[in-house]
Amino acid sequence: MLSKTSSPKGSVTRSTSKGIGTTTPTNAALVFINQLLNKIPLPRWAIYTIFAAIVLLFLVCIICICAKCCCKGKKKKKKKPDDEVKLQGLNGSTTAALVQPGMHDGDYGSAKLRGRLLYSLEYKAPELTVGIKQASALTAMDLGGTSDPYVKIYLTPHKSKTFETKVYRKSLNPVFDEHFKFQIDKAELNESTIVMKVFDFNRFSKHDILGELKIKLDTIDWNHVIEEWKDLSEPSKYEDEILGEICLSLRYVPTSGKLTVVILEAKNLKSMDPGGFSDPYVKVHLVLDKKKWKRKKTCVKKSTLNPYFNESFTFDVSFEQIQRVQLVISVWDHDKLTRNDAIGKIFLGCDATGNQLRHWADMLSNPRRPMAQWHHLLSNEQVDSTLQLKHTIRIPIINKNI
Ligand SMILES: [Ca+2]
Ligand SMILES: [Ca+2]
Numbered sequence: 001m002l003s004k005t006s007s008p009k010g011s012v013t014r015s016t017s018k019g020i021g022t023t024t025p026t027n028a029a030l031v032f033i034n035q036l037l038n039k040i041p042l043p044r045w046a047i048y049t050i051f052a053a054i055v056l057l058f059l060v061c062i063i064c065i066c067a068k069c070c071c072k073g074k075k076k077k078k079k080k081p082d083d084e085v086k087l088q089g090l091n092g093s094t095t096a097a098l099v100q101p102g103m104h105d106g107d108y109g110s111a112k113l114r115g116r117l118l119y120s121l122e123y124k125a126p127e128l129t130v131g132i133k134q135a136s137a138l139t140a141m142d143l144g145g146t147s148d149p150y151v152k153i154y155l156t157p158h159k160s161k162t163f164e165t166k167v168y169r170k171s172l173n174p175v176f177d178e179h180f181k182f183q184i185d186k187a188e189l190n191e192s193t194i195v196m197k198v199f200d201f202n203r204f205s206k207h208d209i210l211g212e213l214k215i216k217l218d219t220i221d222w223n224h225v226i227e228e229w230k231d232l233s234e235p236s237k238y239e240d241e242i243l244g245e246i247c248l249s250l251r252y253v254p255t256s257g258k259l260t261v262v263i264l265e266a267k268n269l270k271s272m273d274p275g276g277f278s279d280p281y282v283k284v285h286l287v288l289d290k291k292k293w294k295r296k297k298t299c300v301k302k303s304t305l306n307p308y309f310n311e312s313f314t315f316d317v318s319f320e321q322i323q324r325v326q327l328v329i330s331v332w333d334h335d336k337l338t339r340n341d342a343i344g345k346i347f348l349g350c351d352a353t354g355n356q357l358r359h360w361a362d363m364l365s366n367p368r369r370p371m372a373q374w375h376h377l378l379s380n381e382q383v384d385s386t387l388q389l390k391h392t393i394r395i396p397i398i399n400k401n402i
Contacts, residue, residue, distance in 0.1 A: 114139055114211030114232040115172070117151070119196060120179075121215070121226040123189060128155075128182040128217075130194060132165050133227070134175040141200040141208045146170040148201035149210060153180055155192045157354075157376040167201040190218040191354045198232060209235045218354075243344030243377040244269035244305070246282070246331060250348070250363040251370040252322060259286075259317040261327065262310065263298050264372060269305040272333035272341045277303040279335070280343065284313050285328040287347075287387070288321060300334040322364070325349060326387070331377060344377025347387065 040047055115138035120131035132151045141147045148169050154162040161182070168174035184192065194215045200208040211232025220226060249262040263282045272278045279302050286294040294315055301307035317325055326349035333341045348360045359373045 113137070114234065115198070116229050116231050117196060117198065117211075117213055118227070118229045119213065119215075121194070121217075121220065123220075123222045126183055126185050128184050128189060128194075129179055130163075130182070130196075131179045131227070132176045132196065134173070134177070135198060135232075136173050136229075138172045138174075138198065138232075139200075139210050140172060141210070142170075142202075144170070147172060147208075147210065149174050149198055150201055151176065152195075152197045152199065154195055155182060155184065156195055157191070157193070157378070192217050197235060211235060242268060242270065243379065244331065245374050245376050246329060246344075246346070247372060247374045248329060249370045249372040250327075250359060251368065252317075252363050253368050254319045254322075257316055257318045257321075259315045259322065259325075259327075260312060260370070261315070261329075262312045262370065262372075263329070264310055265306070265308045266331060267306045269307070269331065269377075270343050271305060272343060273303075273335070275303075276305075278305060278333040278343065279303060280305075280307045281332055281334055282309060282311075283328075283330045283332060285330070286315055286317070287326040287328055287349075289324055290326075290387070293325070323350060326351060327360075328383070328387070329375075330380065330383075342380045345380050345383040346375045346378060347383055 037044065037047060115136055117135045118133040120129075120133060122129045122131075130153055132153065135149060135151070138147055138149055148167050149171065150167040151165045152162055153164075163180040165176045165178045168176070194217060195212060196214075197212040198210040200210055202208065212235040213230050213232060215230075244266055245268060246266045247264040249260075249264060251260040251262075252258070253260075261284055263284065266280060266282070269278055269280055279300050281300040282298045284296045284298075285292060296313045298309045298311045301309065326347050328345065328347045330345040331343040333343055335341065346356055348356045350357075350360065352360055355373070355375055359371065359375070362371045362373075
């Protein structure tokens, strides 16, 4: 079955009839590809070019996908070195804990660094002087990686005059060095919080908030001038709003265990409806051991921001319970067709602070006598977060059925 063919050089090559059957799979594939290429009505060079182009396109796609994945990881990492450089360049007067970002890594977690502010506080009755010295490592909000920062300063909860610094163009480390004076007596000072908000100025659009600082003034030792760097925190959304005030009377009779709450009136409430009015009503909740216990509400007063209620609610609260109870007063705007809107809230009780705690203490120290007082409403979020915070500290398991 062997046949002989002569090669040009006269050497003998062998092929067998079994030849095809014994060829390797690679040879078979080559033969198949050759046959396939012969069937395509294109010259070989054109086929090879098209094939090369397809392979190249495929490779480019893979490279692009890889590059995108890598960049995502890098971007997250990139921010830290930048922040480190800026923070380390701060004024030497700050403490190591404030300057070295490494020490804060654990604290921040995924929280964004918003930069920091150097401020000063000085009180010489009846004048509070607030110095806005400089800011550092602020967030870039504009194209080109800069911002146009300025600072707004005011006192809460008694709404004060709002001061503003000059705008510093294209800077993330502005030196303001400006001072502002508030006329305020000592009692009010101790109930107040100074708010410093850093904004990015924009000529043609809404100004962006970069961060804020809130300093409670009741804990400050006024024998010294305070001057310190502090990290800016994420701004809360509701602080700028004036939500209104509410006047209520409290009376407690220990012998009969009766707590009487009279919702007298409210004024300057925030308007929630088109036309500049609200339809206010007041909910009165009693919270015992951080659980909702009893609730009552007033009737709705239509289209007013200064409603007069004069509605009285009496609760049975034993002398033992009065130490642990919290009275939550919330003002709502009634809406016929949509969900009612919350306007503002306060809570009174032994865990309250400032004005609310004072009112509660006055009630306890004057049994059987009704004590009336005005209160500034706070945002629901603010009050809820305070109440919730205590939930987690004191009672890890909350009974949701109550
Ligand atoms: Ca800007
Ligand atoms: Ca309404």
